[in-house]
Amino acid sequence: MARFSAGAPIPQRGPASSLYEARLIYEEMGCKAHTYAPAYLPGDFEEIMRYSSHITFNSLTQYQRYARQLEESAISAGLRVNPEYSEVEVDLYNPAAPGSRLGELSQALEGGLPDGIEGLHFHTLCESSSFDLEKVLAAFEAKFSRYFTQLKWVNFGGGHLMTRKGYDTDHLIALLKSFRRRYPHLEVILEPGSAIAWETGVLVSTVLDIVDNHGVKTAILNVSFTAHMPDTLEMPYRPRITGADAVPQAGKPCYRMGGYLAWQVII
Ligand SMILES: Cc1ncc(COP(=O)(O)O)c(C=O)c1O
Known part of the structure; x- marks a missing residue:
């Protein structure tokens, strides 16, 4: 995980999508995880809390299911939202495809964000460019910026292939700076996964x-x-x-x- 906050040191946190990923980050990286999963198993949650600094929920019902457990902790709770925009063309890989199970739609938040939600998270990119991010960001802001005053952080998820040849990193930096200028109180989190491991190995087979x-x-x-x-x-x-x-x-x-x-x- 990388955090953008001009001049600030890069924090030690890593993204996890399951109990064992969170444990790996905690035990091997020696820091706390930034955890998201489409749903949490009741039997796993306490252990996930031990390894996490941030926990993002996929739905309001998932948040309500675990909100009490989080109350006494220092963990920052977030909600994954679905901006209903993605450049990903294969439906199976498109988290914003109609009927997707990933993230609450803006309609579900018409009554407001529950108290206790400190972050919003979207993830609708896959091996994408900064120009794809720009379009998703516009959709995210159009649908969800009304809640930004309540938040401490936003998470732009993964799918930023910033190590691919030709990726326009200057454009990415400009986008992030512009977002931070508009919402200086928000910490911006990115979770580039494949970008870190891009073209780093081969699969040997006989x-x-x-x-x-x-x-x-x-x-x-x-x-x-x-x-x-x-x-x-x-x-x-x-x-x-x-x-x-x-x-x-x-x-x-x-x-x-x-x-x-x-x-x-x-x-
Ligand atoms: C919540 C979350 N963050 C980050 C990633 C990493 O995505 P990528 O490897 O496409 O950058 C994933 C991958 O599915 C994910 O689900």
Whole structure:
């Protein structure tokens, strides 16, 4: 997690989406977590509190379910909201798609934000540019800025691919500065996840067999697409293979890649 606050030191906090991520941050990074999950298990919550400085709830009912437990703590409570705007085109990956389970809609807050909510959180980007953020931010402000006076912080979530070649960091900085000028009392939190690990490694796999079915040759790999590369099925991304062309080339051998677990689909 990164915090933008001109001149201020970067705080030691990390984003978590589950009990064990929060524990990892607490035990391995030696700091408290900034935790969000679509719902919290009652049996986990006390332990999550131990590891967290901020806890964001996905709905008003989730907040109401745990508000009493938070009362005696120093934990800052937040609510995830849904700005109903995203540039992400694949519905499964689009948290703002109609019917999404992620974040309260502005209509749900017409009676006001409950006392005790100190932050609003949105997350509708995925490997996005600062220009995508600019559009989401405009939607977020249009729908939710009326509550900003009550808040201490806003969280712009993840999906900021600021380490991708060509990402306009100057534009991002200008956006953040402009937001801070308009709302100087708000701490701004960003949670760039994939940006930190972007192109930092390869998945090494061995071809165990080649299966021929009516001329379609499938290389059976000792990896699992579901377990090791779920995005290749869900998004779907096409993995880049070292030394291979991305698309079939006339006159060159051509293989599908298949996982070694029996129930997997072929990509
Ligand atoms: C609440 C939250 N914050 C941050 C992230 C990191 O997102 P990304 O890896 O796309 O930057 C995620 C990923 O799903 C998330 O759910």
